[in-house]
Amino acid sequence: MEEKEYEVKKRGRGRVVGERVVRTDAERKVTGKAIYGYDYGTIARRRFDNLLFTEILKSPHAHAEIEKIDTSKAEKVDGVVKIFTHKDVPDVKFTTAGQAYPEPSPYDTKILNEKVRFVGEPVAIVAAESKAAARKAANKIKVKYKKLPAVFDPEEALKSEVKIHEEGNLVDEIDVKVGEPEKSLKDSDVVIEREYTTRPQKHIHLEPHASVAWVDAFGRLAIETTNQVVFHVRRILARIFGKPEKDIRVRTWEIGGSFGDKQEVTTEHYAALVALATGRPTLVSFTRAEEFVLSRRRHAAKLRVKLGSDKEGNLKAAHIDVISDTGGYGTHGVTVTSNMGTMTLPLYTKTCENLKFTAKIAYTNKIPAGACRGYGTIQGGFALECAMDELAEKLGIDPVELRVKNAIEEGMVDPFSKVLSEAGKIIPRKIASCGLTETLEGGAETFGWARRKKQSKETSGAKKRGVGVASAMKGSGVPGFELSSASIKLNEDGSIFVSIGAEGHGGGLESVVTQIAAETVGVDMDSIRVVSADTDITPHSMGAYASSATYMEGNAVRKAGEELRGKIISRAARMMEREPQDLDIAEGEVYLKENPEESVTVKEVAMDAVYGETDKAQLEGFGTAECIMSPPPFTTHFVEVEVDEETGEVTVTKYLNLTDVGTPINPREVEGQIEGSIAQGMGFTLFEEMKFDEEGRLTNPTLSTYTIPRSVDVPEIETRLVMTHEPTGPYGAKSVGEVCIVPPAPAIANAIYDATGVRIRDLPITKEKLKKALKSM
Incomplete structure (x- = not known):
């Protein structure tokens, strides 16, 4: 040989x-x-000759009690098999959130509720021999509502006498600190306090939700579905229907995208209800318009940030205060909001262990929020990274230098993890691998940060150029869960x-x-x-x-x-x-x-x-x-933008990221995940917003009215992987799926400010919003 x-x-x-x-x-x-889960609707038509189809009747009101439902005319429609209202479902409250047990989300919903809390909430389910018959019957159901006052702003909801749920409008609150943040802020040489807001964002996965449920030959409930948490779904269904888990089988085919929207019981409980009641296989599938109202969206939030430092830029204290909008039901509300502080504040703790995080999670009469890529870190990261730039300006320090000076390093313990982590389980997290400083310093050199920043000051005319930077950290799984x-x-x-x-x-x-x-x-x-x-x-x-x-x-x-x-x-x-x-x-x-x-x-x-x-x-x-340590990946993004001051149009002309995911298992896949995250983050920054009218009705529930980035809106993205080795990960790997969705918003916002001198603290930064701000200068 x-x-x-x-x-x-x-x-x-x-x-x-x-x-x-x-x-x-x-x-x-x-x-x-x-074969995707949504495809299974087509397969089920061939597999089951007695398949039932469903239509969901939705509430036209944001807040109302159901006084009477008349289904008599609907029941006479040829092909109708059964109609379900809130009187026909198990009297069991649960959470739809697919999270580890005990779920940190409140048990605040039933399959069908006797009171509706957002426009589009399911009121009745029609099961019929055809989709056309189900739809026809749903249109004949008469519902008498007692309309109630609705509250759409989370701050107003926390003050309002209107009770969206019996216990009030406060889902939960968080108040934790490490060190002496109040004293340290008072003693700091420089303090800034700023407020930022983020809006709801829809996931826009290509594959809609769908489930097929039936009772098998052994009397067991079987479900084929589009879901990323089948064991959680089984547990939740067992609770709802009072069945042992051995009598429920849940499986999924390939999933055509999720971004967190399929970390939820969304169609499964409806399909199971009908199948168990009728003994017949049942299909529940959403249209694109239904995706906007019957699945979930990103939590909107208002974030107040306080940062204190000495004259040299060493951070001494940080405080993030949040009011989070979870919509009509509290699914994922506490944990998403928790991440707005716990996944962001540790980023700059080289010299600072005086941290405070306070938050209130509020019910509103809007479509419920849920898990969405970034899971709170994207909201908190936008606020923190913009505030870092604003602090750098006040100190007269370069934004990259300020970040390097304060960046967490390998061997340190995340100070916030000593007092709080997701869902409150405290597990101190030692940083065993960290390439954050390298992403900053190496990125600045590769991007030509100093040169480009100088050139941005020299641009003239209607089109101005500016550069921006932002960093982020995330986690790898939920520690302790x-x-x-x-x-x-x-x-x-x-x-x-x-x-x-x-x-x-x-x-x-x-x-x-x-x-x-x-x-x-x-x-x-x-x-x-x-x-x-x-x-x-x-x-x-x-x-x-x-x-x-x-x-x-x-x-x-x-x-x-x-x-x-x-x-x-x-x-x-x-x-x-x-x-x-x-x-x-x-x-x-x-x-x-x-x-x-x-x-x-x-x-x-x-x-x-x-x-x-x-x-x-x-x-x-x-x-x-x-998962014990949930090792964080780190990333830093550098962007250059061109702003047309006459139209407010923002064009991202250059995008560079340096990202530490430990040892990548497949660099090609890692790069794909990073580029997808950045594109989605750009949508969150510049385009995407779920718009509601004064009655709480979503006004843009289609892909022709809800704007997402097109291929021409996304620049060529340069990705450089910073190689570290995570000792707790498989062959040194950490996560990559979410961390890179965080920096686009603050990096672009910082670059727009660098170009125009206008600081937009409210996302998305649409051209209309920017044009108005430029005119008011």
Whole structure:
């Protein structure tokens, strides 16, 4: 054997992780072979000859009591099977939020409520033989409402005598501090206090929600759905319908995008209700317009920021105060709002451990908010990063220099984690990997920050140029709450099945898991098949959310793969009459380290395990992963904008990000996640806003009226990965899914100020809003 070949085998593992491999799901998706949950509505029509279709009657009022519902005329429509109102549903309150138990969101809703709290809230469900019959019947239902005063502003809601829920309009409040923030602010040489606001944003995933439910041959409730948290869905449905979890099966197909909107019970409880009551399979699917009112949106927030520093720019104290709008129901309200402080304040704590975070989460008579990419960090990050620039200006210090001076570093403990984390579970978080300073300093050099900033001051005419910077940190899973499990088994032909309880929703989880399994066991990616997200056959997982997929599922798969690898080597050692410690695996072969020519294939080991003469065994491994540290990824973004002062038009002309995600499993996928985050963040910054009229009705519930970035609106994005190694992550990896959605808003806002001298603190920064501000200068 040639020396070169020997070296390849000697390295063994290390051929897959870190490589720009083609995603395992790429071919079936681009060729249209992938089956998405929404597709299952079409499949169900062929599979079930007695499929029921549904239509949801929605409230025209933002706040009203239902006094009477007359369904008599609707019931006479040909094809109608059953109509459900609030009198026909279990008298059980629950939360639709797909979160770990005990859920931090309030139990404040039923399948159908006797009181409506937003325009579009479901009032009745019609089940019929056809969609047309269901729609026709829904239009014949007569509802008598007692209209109540509505409150749409969260600050007004907290003061109002109008009670949206029986307990009042305050969902919860947060008041925590570390150190002596009040004293430190008072003693600071320079203090700024600013107020910022963010608006609701819709997720705009391409695939709408859909579920099919039926009662199987064993009397069990079965559900096929578009959902990223199938085990949470099973638990919530068990509570609603009083069933043991063994009598409920929830599985998902591929998910056509989510951004958090499918971390929720959204269609499943409606489909289950009808299927259990009628004994017939039932389809519930949303139109695009229904997506806007029946699913979730981002929490709007008003944030007040106080920063105090000495004359040199060393931060001494920071305080963020928030009023958050959770809409008609409190799903995810507490945890999203918590992240506005806990995921942002630790960023600049090199010299500052005097932190305060206060917040109130308010019910309003708007469409409920929920999980949305960034999960609170995007609102808090906008406020903090704009405030850092405003502090830098007051100090006369360059914004990059101010950030470098205060940036958290490796080895430090996130001071805020000592007193609060998401949902209040306190787990001090030591920063074991951190490339934040490198993203700032390296980014400034690559971008040509000093040169571009100087040039922006020299522009003249109607079109002005400016530059901006912003940084962010996030997490990898929810500390103290996450659990992922994985099983991996060897088939007799040497192929491998990997089973995980989470389903990816666009980020390439299947591919990442395949890479990690191949790397760990020592086989090719082509020999691996991944099965995911089926409560009957896959091990438990909290799901793919909170930037946890690669970190949590990856760790579980790595542990399962190590166990299987050990069993393969032990079996091979017996076959080869060698000691296990003398063997290794690479490229599907178990070989003697000292002489790689002496080897057996993994297939031969598998055949011996199943069909050998003695000690037959199924070779498999099992691994679990728990999130303790939730290691943060870090990122810094540099932007250049051109502002037309006559029209208010903002064009992003250059975009650079440097991002620390630890060791990337697949750099190509990481870059794709980053670019998608930035595009979505640009929409949040410049275009997207859910607009409501004075009655609380959403006025732009279509893709023709709700503006999202087009390809021509997004510049070429330059991405540079800062390589660190996270010791708690699979092969050194951290998360990437959410962190890069945070900086676009403050970076662009800071650049607009640099170009025009106009500071917009209210998102989105539309051209109309900017033009008006420019004229008022």
